[in-house]
Amino acid sequence: MRNLKKILIAIPSEIIFEGIVRILDISKQDIFRLHSLEELAQFNGSSQIDVILIDPSLIQHDLVLFNKVATEFEGAKWVGIVFSYIEQSVLEQFDSLVYIGDKPEVITRKFRKLLESENTHETHIRNTLTEREIDVLKLLVQGNSNKEIADKLFISTHTVITHRKNISQKTGIKSVSGLTIYAVLNKIIALDAYSK
Template sequence: MKPRLTIFDEPLLYTEGLSRLLSQSKIFNGINICNSYETLFEQLKLDPPELLMISSNILMLTDIYKSVEEITSKNQNIKIIVIGNCYDVTDIRKLFNKGIKSYLDKNSRYDEFMKSIQALLLNEIYICDYAKERMINFISSEGQQRLHIKDPLTRREMEILKLICDGLSSKDISEKLFISINTVETHRKRILLKLNVKNSVGVVKYAIENHIID
């Protein structure tokens, strides 16, 4: 079943143009535009979409935090994409902790937006390349010591960790390694538990800090 997308952004000329462009992709069952806080929450209350895009054009960062927290507390199935204004790594981390599933910068191109949509449809998270680069630089500048875990990763878990960092979905990993999706998901859960992280963002951070990936 095709998902529905709600765009919470301004100005109207831009949002209408984006809506028409996205409609041509034939990925969505419907695209709605909201230009006010009241209209958005009325729609979320009556007929919540599967995907929601929130832009920094329409809300300050602190208001995005509050909105994401409020939306996810009432609609856990909504996958939120935030279009940020080149936010700091700490701000991006906080957005993911609040519940967003995808982060793009304003300078992200259309094809990267579509990549993020595909990732969300596969129940994966997505961070734009520009933000990933800032994250790597931030971690490098911190000069943090390597993490030490009591229960080390197995060879298979390390293999899956690297594929997660490459952006592969569980389905892609299962096909590449010739194992079932359930087996991949079991390995994912063990990796998160061993590394004491909550999601794939934490996995990537661990891999970068420990020089597992460049």
């Protein structure tokens, strides 16, 4: 793994950090070590970074800040180092995932594959809506209030508001009418459902 420019590792656990460095055979001169999402947000030199390894629990409760940080590291590959339960919507933010139980050769293979793959996605995975966000969007453009959406999806109103914020952040659209157009253009809803 010596063909990398720079790797940024944001993992608080010293044991996991040392294990990843050893498995990937990375020179410590090629690594920036951070311990939190806030440190990552303040990091200067994002253009030098090829790969970011991060503990997904660091972003789990602040996806808005994560999405803001992710735009600063354009072109970098994001790898989640998973060693506890993390919600699927958080795991979907990553280009690749490494699990604590993965064998060293599996981890190395995942990294090679990640580095060899080109950025062919038109929209980066962080900018795509999760299934739950799509459910919220569908109900929102049908004219449902936050409380009605919460009742229909069996989630709290606070969770609906969080999903709405994430939808607005990812799409760049704040108004319901704008989100309706977005949903039609992206085939999330059918136009004929509104022509009756």
